[in-house]
Amino acid sequence: MSLNVDVLPTYGDVEAAAKRLDGVAVKTPLLRSDVLDQRLGARLFVKAECLQRTGSFKFRGAYNRLSQLSEEEKSRGVLAYSSGNHAQGIAAAAKLVGTSAKILMPKDAPAAKVDGVRFWGGEVIHFDRATEVREEIGQRIAREEGRVIVPPYDDPHIIAGQGTAGREAMLDFADMNVNPDIVVCCAGGGGLIAGVGLAAKTLSPATEIWAAEPAGFDDLKRTIETGKRIPNTRLTGSICDAIITPIHGEMTWALNRTQLSGGAAITDDEALDAMAQAWRHLKLVVEPGGAAALAAVLSGKIDIAGKTVCVLATGGNVDRAVFQKALEQTRS
């Protein structure tokens, strides 16, 4: 691999990011449910990042990156590509630090996410997820307009920012004198799980980090199992829009290869059921991709019997029709 490991973020970068985010991002709660604990025979804690500003953890990395732009860079603006949660994080952070944002979003991105970007004054440019390469379009616009590209995961500031979610959870666990055996986190490009793993492994080396991905888009699981970065063969066909990426990141894999214990691939139905259980027992609105980690434990794909587990519920930006579909699956 050609990656220069000097650019990899450290736990010190996560701590610095936490200082930048203090008073700007939400310190999201760790929630639990007596009903789910009884059903699972485990102690389950849910880090509710759907309650984060802009409705997902992505605000953390975006603000950590954009708050470090120079005045000259701010005058030129930023550009990002995202299925929607990174987009909203970038648009909000851009507004808060005083710069402009152009966002490349797939045509099939949920309306709730497009609306969120526009609320913050971000300019949306649509592309076709199946036939166009977003990186090519993005690089052309950035070159023409002098904009700073803010990648969704392969960036040390983004990874460090997302890692603050893991740091917060681990500090809350320490306050409760609880030590999680397992942290489960969804993974697309792998920025969140890399940052969370960095924080969790620093603060509690024995804690295992597990990835949750959509079935058929489980490039990370296959990469863990083979040791080789394997791309996804498709880029559409799952309701977990937030965590479908062509291939796991290079920088994120450099961290995740040593941090991860394993991965689980969950189906659309399992994601919908997890959304319904979160609605019913946690009183949380979680989007399909954001429910992947919860789905991995509720479906039994990660064995947590007798263990203390933290799952991240990473986002709650979901269109009504998809949410209604999940509600129809509620077990009574």
Add this chain to the structure above:
Amino acid sequence: MSLNVDVLPTYGDVEAAAKRLDGVAVKTPLLRSDVLDQRLGARLFVKAECLQRTGSFKFRGAYNRLSQLSEEEKSRGVLAYSSGNHAQGIAAAAKLVGTSAKILMPKDAPAAKVDGVRFWGGEVIHFDRATEVREEIGQRIAREEGRVIVPPYDDPHIIAGQGTAGREAMLDFADMNVNPDIVVCCAGGGGLIAGVGLAAKTLSPATEIWAAEPAGFDDLKRTIETGKRIPNTRLTGSICDAIITPIHGEMTWALNRTQLSGGAAITDDEALDAMAQAWRHLKLVVEPGGAAALAAVLSGKIDIAGKTVCVLATGGNVDRAVFQKALEQTRS
């Protein structure tokens, strides 16, 4: 009024309740939404009591009361009457302190609430809200079985327990150097708003306390306006099942008469819209009655322009059909 004011709870009782609840109840977060703030032209904070154990604030008062039972009382058990949230709070507290609970619930109580009581091992006895007087049935059973009746609001320990929600919110505001101009709280029997008002007025005397009730069941609003405890003429006919009571409590009114600045009556449609807005912008599941305070500010029935406002989202125990109805009302 014949009430002995010596039995009224004080702020010291709220502090004592907070100690009993420490590590047992959830310290619920104060959440906000950039979108709602812009729409309202105000700073809105939502105390998310739907994230409380058993899905509503009622656990606070119930546990505060039951954790003070003698061993002899515990051996006889408790009895409560409730449309469902007090019921679940009592059932959970009974399990946690090691006693048995019988609960009188109206036949039309939401299935989610009945299920919640049964999960905790509570025994449910149904009554007809329109034709039977729950107090009569409850007193007969309590007499026959020697059970301690735990009233839903006219009890100093219940009021003090509910008041911990207000104390927590005010301490969080103090941490943020924010002082709320208005606290809005739904009211049925008035235990929550009495306890919250007690805490808020002690910690910030200038903060106004406003009540939100269902239109047609706004006995407290009319009581505030006339100074006389006026009963509701109906006991069915609102989706806000949690906050329909025959008449405001005697003990709660002794506190609320000096603490409240006013009241607002909200319609079913306004409650449903507030549920949809909470789903969309706060990622919270709120039940109709629990959304009443939010509905009062979103509908403009309480003028909050330019102000800092705390609304309590008091519960999230809602059946699927009602929640789906709310989602159908989402503004895009």
